[in-house]
Amino acid sequence: MDNILNQIGIENYIFLSVVLFCIGIFGVLYRRNAIIVFMSIEIMLNAVNLLFVAFSTYHQDAQGQVFVFFSMAVAAAEVAVGLAILVSIFRNLGSISIDNLKNLKG
């Protein structure tokens, strides 16, 4: 089977995932809604996952894809914990804007 990268080029995947990654970063910086920030972080992780798979194809090596499983597990765990924290904040504060989290400073 032909390597699909011969048609697309690994660079393009890199650019795509870099852009996606940066969009994730942008989202984190841009939004104040904690949920959206979580989502942005998910975008970042997905960008990396995409690149993992691309590199996996590039090297014709399955390890990259295996790593994606771990990455997914991590993402899931993070989201779970993150949302748990978020919920408790929401309970205490009634808001999930991270701008309201400025009690600790100085």
Added chain:
Amino acid sequence: MIHIPDFANATTVQVIFCFLAFITVITAFLTIFSRNPIHSAIYLVICFFSIAGHYLLLNAQFLAIVHIIVYSGAIMILFLFTIMLMNLNERHQVHKPRITRLGAIVSFCLIVIVLITIFINSKPIVGDYDSTGEDFQSIKVLGKILLNEYMVPFEFASILLLVAMIGTVLLSKKEKLNK
């Protein structure tokens, strides 16, 4: 160097790639820009689907399925569930100070430019990509690798999930305070 897709002579694969890439980027942006968190979530789901499309394109079917199941199926549901739970909608949208937006845009541009420039400046990959022809990404192979070579990390990931589980319980469990 960057390939300027030659749309005239584009192969199907290239067209699909461009299409998927476009969808991915746009939906990612829309996720961020949507005022309604539920819309964001939905755009994100689309984004995940397009990424799954990329996986399929790269012939990683198993991964694509898992991806959809985990992200779209589990994680996004979790998100949506939380959003619903909190009854969030536009009303909760706080006004973003301009300086924040400006800062975000600046840093976005900056990091994209920096990273892209570095990758452009780097030595291009010349020649054909290897193709061993071996099957390296079927479920069978993945399973073997995951449970042979990567057995320890696999087990370790369970610890990770266990921690997350305990943690979530810890954070949510009410307790009798006996001071």
Added chain:
Amino acid sequence: MNTLIAITGLGIFCLLFEILNFRKGIIPFTILGLLGVLALNFCEFGSTESYYNNMITVSKFSTSFSSLFIILTIFLVALSHNFYENHPTKISDFVAIKIFLLAGGVAMVSFGNLAMFFLGIEILSIALYVLAASERLNLKSNEAGMKYFLMGSFASGIILFGICLIYGAMGSFDVVEISEYSLSAELPIWFPIGMVLVTIGMLFKIAAVPFHFWAPDVYQGSPALTTALMSTLAKVVAIATLFKLISGLNFIPSLENQDHLHTFENIIVFISIASMTVGNIMALRQVNVKRMLAFSGISHAGFMLMTFLTVATSAGVLLYYTAAYALAGIAAFSVILYVCKNQDDEDIANFHGLGKTNPLLAAILTASLLSMAGIPIFSGFFAKLFLFNQTIQTGHIALVIVAVINSIISVGYYFKLILAMYSKEPNQERTGKPFLIYAVAIISIALNVALGLFPSLVLDLLN
């Protein structure tokens, strides 16, 4: 490897104990178990082996750092008894999370594959997020957890991206393979970028400037025991891992091949100087002790980063420095835990007159602060000495001078606390002498002094 398994098993036993309604036994059992693990770890010392397809490699480096982590965890678990007195139903969770966190840490210093590294750091991070936010009714704790979680997962993303690029360059996650490839002349630029990204992610974890902002807020907001954990165990784990990454993947020689070494060193020097300076200067005006120690931790991160200029030879120094720092930190935090037990915050005013009401603990806190400030006979001094010695050997005299100036500044705030203890009138009665807190404080400071008197014990482990 056995260590890791044993630790994990211990964590699960903790959970089982809760189910079996054997709550009272958890802490003693855990401590005993950890001591056993420590012994096990000692047995492994000296052997260099890799397990399970090179997923875990046991080396002197990993075993000695693991021992340090285990010791720190023992202290932290011991302190849990009093700290979670009011949360009997959750104690097993707390202890178990700490044990798993330790497992993550051990995995991080003994990884043979980047997957283990990544999973380790995630276990560590997630456990910390949870612990930071664990006072669910306390908004500060929530805020700390949220801040740490957001920034931490952001940093995790960056680390992941870095790992991905490394994989892209090398086609492997295996440390041995990567380190072999990294010496070859033809390397895609992905590898150094990946390494830099991973390094940045780790710099975040060790709270180096400019990635340090989370630390003060999170340290302040978290429950005190979590702060203790973050400032001692987590920081030490992170720096050790970063060290192992950079040395284990032959990053330095590969940079040298590509003429990037100089710039990389400059970055390290800059970050080191910036961390010390920012940390120390910011700490001067703090009134919250935990926050102050956070900034102090930032400055210590700067000091520890100095070892990265001499990766080949400075593993011993790093171990010594981290041990000295962490032991002093444990001692300091055990006193803080005692003093601020029923206080709303850790304001310095709480420490007023401690020298009169509780001279022993005051002396211990003083000693630990002196150690952090680098006053002789405490191991902190020797740590700095060896560090400066190493650094001067590479010719970075300017860095050492900045470090010296920073040591001077640091005395300013460490002594603020000492002054508060000894020269102000006590403003509250303190009763009770919790055995475990005393024991931890005394043992840790004794270990600290012992390290000071016999530095070779630790220093020569890795030379």
Added chain:
Amino acid sequence: MEMDTNLALLLVLTPFLGFLINVFFGKSLGKTVSGAIGTVAVAISFIVSVLLFNQITSTGKAIEVTLFDWIQISNLKINLGFLLDQLSVLWLLFVTGIGSLIHLYSISYMHDDENIHKFFSYLNLFIFFMITLVIGSNLLVLFIGWEGVGLCSYLLIGFWHKNQDYNDAAKKAFIMNRIGDLGLLIGIFLLGYYCNTLDYKLMYESIHYRATLSDESFTIIPLAALCLFIGACGKSAQIPLYTWLPDAMAGPTPVSALIHAATMVTAGIFMVTRLNFVFDLAHDVQNVIAIIGAITSLVAATIGLVQTDIKKVLAYSTVSQLGLMFLALGFGAYEVAVFHVITHAFFKACLFLGSGSVIHGLHGEQDMRKMGGLRKAMPITFWTMMISSLAISGVPFFSGFFSKDEILMTAFHHSIPLYVVGSVASIMTAFYMFRLMFLTFFKEFRGTEEQKHHLHESGSLITIPLIILAILATFGGLISLPGNSWLNEYLAPLFTKAAGEEHHLGTTEYTLMGVAVVGGLLGILIAYIKYFKQDNVPESDENITGVAKVLYNKYYVDEAYNAIFVQPINALSKFFRDYIETGLSALVFGLGKVTNKIAFQGRRLQSGSIGLYLFVFVLGMCAIISYIFLAQ
């Protein structure tokens, strides 16, 4: 040799023992016993001195005693050692002799003071240091004595320590002495540098050896001589360091007699004489000494003209006489100076003790305007003081006549202007001494009725020393008669030059003598006219005007010194304390403050906003990556 060491130690240590006994047990011993111990201690020293004197005169050889190494310095070794030669033994004789008399006198004089044992202990200590000064075999031992007598002077001036004015006077004396001491010390350094020794004998040899080499470093010698002279100025109250001596009269009168007239103040002359071989090689310095001596004698005499305090008059007289001695020293006529030292010691001690007797009789009154007519009440005091006044005025055949005449004669041979100055000073001396006599002893008593009622002659312990001293003042001149000087012969071995060119008693000499006698008589006459015939009494303080006021206020020298030295130093001190210290301190604190300021500002960056934190995070990341990978 053993014998000599023991003798020397006996000489030195007896007064010291007296000191110790009086310090530790004086109070319990009782006033008389403590006084007796003090006196006996000094008397023993006197006897030893006489023995030593006999030995020296018979053998003609100096006795050297070395006790032990004292201070080690690489190129010089300083012993604690004694040199008993003609000069030192001569000095010892009158120091211990007069010292004994004054101790005796003090027993009675100080009898009413509760701290008499302390007084005697200080006096004994003084004698101890004075002996050390005199018999030291090197400059540093001399320096021990030199500073030691300064200390005793300080202690005794401030003996009545409840009065802060007296304490001020004591302090002033000590500090002015110390200014001189610094000069002396520097002189010692220079000599040490030049000679590599401080031992008199070795120094002598070294200087003479090196003088023949005439190398460049020889310029050190004049410099050293000058510095030594500054030291002498301090101790012997010469311009510009003389102002302490009149103030020193705050001390009890025996102290004034012993320390500030007879012995300590002559230490400068002793030192110059001792180091004559140094001064002989520095002619410029000798000229300076002569000029300063002459000026001092004149200035002090003019001030003495108008003083009303009986002791102040004597003090200025002392300064004036010391000036004359330095005049002689300046001409290299050491033996003449020594001669005058001795005669002066006799008559000035007598005068002081006499004045003490008067003050004692008047219960502490010192102002001559409130005296008068004491002749009848205190005949012995009167007569002894009269004899001494005649001696100091240079009336023929009293001791002062010979010694003063020799000085003036020497001056005449060297420098007419200085001779004139010296002569004028002598005339003035005669005037103010008799002014003192007339105001004190003649006419009617001007004091209160109560005082008048209690007027009486002092006891025998006071009068006996007076009588002895008066006899000495009368016949002391015999030791160096013009043309046939025993003293000159006796001292000859000390001097390199043929001991002062023997003046042939020719016409010039006799003329000079005549002039001096006439001048002296003239002074007495004027005093007689003014204070006996015309019955003038000096105005009270407010009414003094014109030149007299300037003189009465001592040319305002104290005020000038105060304005030129003391005030600026105090102002400087204040300035340093208030500004420099604070400034330096602020500088150090400032560093801390600046750091704190930065910290304070820095806290604003730590705003608590996750957005900001991440923004900086990303920027930092960009910067690092671009620095490594783009900045090539």
Added chain:
Amino acid sequence: MNVSTILIILLIGAFATYFSGDKLASKVALLFSLAALGCSIVLLNNYNAGENISLINAWIAQPKISFALNADGLGLAMVLLSAALTPVIIFSSFGNDYKNSKAFYGLILFMAFAMTGTFLASDGLLYYIFWELALIPIYFIALIWGNGDAEERRKAVVKFFIYTLAGSLFMLTAFIYLSQKANGSFLIEDLYKVQLSACEQFWIFLAFFLAYAIKIPIIPFHTWQANVYQKAPTVGTMLLSGIMLKMGLYSVIRWQLPIAPLAAKEYMYIFIALGIAGVIYGSIVALRQNDLKKLLAYSSLAHVGLIAAGSYTLTLDGLRGAVLQMIAHGFVVVGLFFAAEVIFRRFETREIAQLGGIRTQSPKFTSMFLILVLASVALPGTFNFVGEFTVLYSLSQINIWFAVLGGTTIILGAYYMLRMFQHVMLGETNSKVFADVTLNEGISFAVIIAVLLFFGFYPKPITDLITPSLETILQVINKN
């Protein structure tokens, strides 16, 4: 006897004192300090018998740091100073009632331990450790048992600590740099052998200078001194001025000069000038001090300035004079501060303006105080004269103007000391009652005065003790 015995005695003493409880503490401390004194005398005997009193134990392998102690004449002299003063200081405090005295006396002994170690250490790093260790106890002593306004005291003490620490950290850097040059060894012999370029020597000299100039202190690094002296309890002040300052001066001779001889020679004049400037400045500032202890602090500044100037002459006389003067000053300054304390115990003030008229009430005390004052102004016959004379002599050999300017100390010193004496002791009887000195106080004074007077006339034992080691050091200085 092993040289480390004295250190062990003091260290054990420190702990024993702490555990002996508040009542016994002072006595136990005195006992141990006397034991240390005895031990140092035995060491002295051994040394005089020609024994080589040194000890080298490997301690840390990499970098090579040894537990190396060596007592040569100079070191022994300083150890003796410290060992002799410590009991005197402890004994002098018997009249005071300190809170938590077990800690107080324990800290004193600990400080004595560290200072003795500083004098004995012959390994650069060991020396540094002792040097720093000595700082901690005095910090606490001044902080906790000090007097005056708490806030002011806190400021002064912290400034002192940070300032001195700052200086010594630069010294540490210099040591590390030196050890690199000496193949990783910190041993003093190896450091002596290091060949350094002029530039390196300059920087190292400067680094050392910073440490010592602050500790000694030499102007303009003295700003901590007066305040700390004033604020610290008198025992602390005595320790500081009597022994700790000498650590700096000793170190100049032992470490700074032989290690960077070229720089020492090159910049000799500047450093001598600084020392002498300290003499004049200190004396002048002392003139207008109202606080007795502050005045003594400035007088101390003046004296140590002269000692420093003597050390920097690099001549045998200068060094010898400096050491003699160090010892003499150590005793006299302890005596003077003790006198200030004796007054304070009775009048509760040190304001000179509020004192006066003590002489009529306690002639005994007056006499002893006067002797100390006179010793302080270097009256011949006191030990201080021997030192001061030797130093001034050495200065005069370098340049006579140094001696002239340095010699102003004998004028200005007399001025401020006598002025102080006059206003504190003399004058009309004070309205407050001044109880006569107690036996304990008297003994302390007597010991100090006896030492001052004995060595004033017979300094030979000390001179003989220190001269050979100073000659050795000079050889090192002049080796190239």
